[in-house]
Amino acid sequence: MEKFILNKLTELKDEQIVSFHIPGHKSGKIFKKLGYDKFLDKIYTLDTTEIEGTDNLHNAKEIIKSSQERTAKIFNSDESIYLVNGSTCGVEAAIMATCEPKSKIITNRDCHQSVINACILGNIEPIYIKSNICKETNIINGVEVKEVKKIIDDNLDAKAIILTYPTYYGSVYDLKTICEYAHSKDMIVVVDEAHGAHLQLSDELPKSSILQGADIIIQSTHKTLPAFTQSSIMHINGDRVNKNKLFCMLRFLESSSPSYLLMSSLELAVDIYDKYGKELMNDLLDNINEFKLNINNKFNKDKENIIIRNEMDKTKIFISLKNIGITGYELDELLRQEYKIQCELSNYYGILLICTIGNEKEDFNKLELALEDIFIKYFARNINKDNKNYKEQNNIYKKILKMSSYPEEIPIKAINPRDAFYSEKKTIKIEDSIGKISGEYIIPYPPGISLISPGEIITTEIITYIQEGVKNGMIVSGIKDANLEYIDIIDIG
Numbered sequence: 144m145e146k147f148i149l150n151k152l153t154e155l156k157d158e159q160i161v162s163f164h165i166p167g168h169k170s171g172k173i174f175k176k177l178g179y180d181k182f183l184d185k186i187y188t189l190d191t192t193e194i195e196g197t198d199n200l201h202n203a204k205e206i207i208k209s210s211q212e213r214t215a216k217i218f219n220s221d222e223s224i225y226l227v228n229g230s231t232c233g234v235e236a237a238i239m240a241t242c243e244p245k246s247k248i249i250t251n252r253d254c255h256q257s258v259i260n261a262c263i264l265g266n267i268e269p270i271y272i273k274s275n276i277c278k279e280t281n282i283i284n285g286v287e288v289k290e291v292k293k294i295i296d297d298n299l300d301a302k303a304i305i306l307t308y309p310t311y312y313g314s315v316y317d318l319k320t321i322c323e324y325a326h327s328k329d330m331i332v333v334v335d336e337a338h339g340a341h342l343q344l345s346d347e348l349p350k351s352s353i354l355q356g357a358d359i360i361i362q363s364t365h366k367t368l369p370a371f372t373q374s375s376i377m378h379i380n381g382d383r384v385n386k387n388k389l390f391c392m393l394r395f396l397e398s399s400s401p402s403y404l405l406m407s408s409l410e411l412a413v414d415i416y417d418k419y420g421k422e423l424m425n426d427l428l429d430n431i432n433e434f435k436l437n438i439n440n441k442f443n444k445d446k447e448n449i450i451i452r453n454e455m456d457k458t459k460i461f462i463s464l465k466n467i468g469i470t471g472y473e474l475d476e477l478l479r480q481e482y483k484i485q486c487e488l489s490n491y492y493g494i495l496l497i498c499t500i501g502n503e504k505e506d507f508n509k510l511e512l513a514l515e516d517i518f519i520k521y522f523a524r525n526i527n528k529d530n531k532n533y534k535e536q537n538n539i540y541k542k543i544l545k546m547s548s549y550p551e552e553i554p555i556k557a558i559n560p561r562d563a564f565y566s567e568k569k570t571i572k573i574e575d576s577i578g579k580i581s582g583e584y585i586i587p588y589p590p591g592i593s594l595i596s597p598g599e600i601i602t603t604e605i606i607t608y609i610q611e612g613v614k615n616g617m618i619v620s621g622i623k624d625a626n627l628e629y630i631d632i633i634d635i636g
Contacts, residue, residue: 169501313459463493563598584621
């Protein structure tokens with residue numbers, strides 16, 4: 144098994160990498176710290192199926208029912224359902240249960256790919272809301288309330304609205320007002336809160352959508368809480384949702400052999416959340432604040448050499464060294480290769496760190512020392528503005544930053560996603576695809592947000608952005624040619 148999965152995972156474990164990425168348990172450190180490792184020492188013994196005494200996730204009456212009821216009480220929801228196929232299946236089930244075929248659903252353009260997949264599966268028409276892009280960091284900041292209201296007013300026949308809250312980068316907006324307005328127009332509100340399962344652990348964090356009037360909320364407990372990867376929870380509030388239809392859709396989309404290991408990890412994560420969550424979150428926020436203060440005092444007294452942004456969800460930290468000429472891709476590689484620190488994501492502008500209650504003070508100490516070392520090594524190289532080479536390099540850098548700006552305009556939809564998916568396609572060179580109808584997704588991953596979806600017109604802006612990103616380390620999914628030389632298009636003649 145030398146060249147296979149298990150061996151490589153063992154190697155990575157032995158490297159003792161500092162984790163600022165998902166999953167939220169951070170290589171299981173939190174389990175050992177809190178004494179839960181005794182349940183996990185022989186975890187393979189817990190791998191079972193629906194036999195006498197184990198209940199059934201799809202018809203819960205006993206232990207699973209009791210566990211879910213406890214979870215609902217802890218998370219302040221009317222009902223909570225465990226998901227073992229990730230938030231993806233929860234999002235898809237919510238959309239297909241609330242929207243009939245050939246109906247509309249309103250969503251933010253930066254929605255997860257699962258939203259568009261659900262539209263393909265259910266023959267539903269997505270109506271997009273433009274998202275705001277931060278010019279300084281090239282990250283997505285969410286939607287404007289007035290824009291959401293306008294889209295609702297223009298599409299009163301829509302059955303539901305699904306929004307991402309918080310965004311992948313931790314940005315939030317006035318969701319309560321949106322929920323109230325959507326409800327006044329008889330629309331169900333679904334929230335993809337994949338990155339917000341931790342929000343109720345501190346008043347210093349944004350308010351969870353569970354408390355803001357949303358009808359269905361899907362949370363990835365494996366992302367920001369210590370559950371195993373693929374473990375999520377669906378919360379249901381109020382009486383607007385047809386639960387029978389929703390549960391039926393879950394049975395369609397979710398495995399008929401739900402993992403008891405994943406369900407056990409959900410229960411374990413909820414227990415940690417309930418007993419220790421607020422204390423651990425308080426410690427985490429203290430560590431983050433101290434880290435920011437130390438960086439600012441050391442490097443940002445005269446100018447902002449190291450940009451740190453975490454103003455909304457403070458556990459999502461965006462760090463940029465672009466002001467001293469270091470790209471996010473470079474910083475990501477340096478941290479991983481030289482300091483054994485793994486971040487969640489990088490773009491040309493900077494890196495994103497996902498911090499959870501599984502992180503410890505030592506993690507931030509190591510990150511601080513790494514940034515200090517990088518700054519000392521690269522500052523002199525990049526900051527000498529009298530140097531001719533520096534000026535030339537800086538001009539190139541600024542040009543690339545402009546080319547690497549996240550595409551703001553929503554592509555024109557020529558064919559609805561389902562028709563596009565089932566249309567005949569042909570393969571052409573990607574540089575010849577401008578103005579053509581895409582037959583494929585182009586999805587930078589993470590975070591799984593589609594730049595172009597089947598049925599949309601391919602633009603120069605998107606191709607330039609994606610080619611520049613791939614050149615510098617961006618991973619792209621959804622397209623069969625991983626080298627991004629070719630793409631499938633729909634030729635409607």
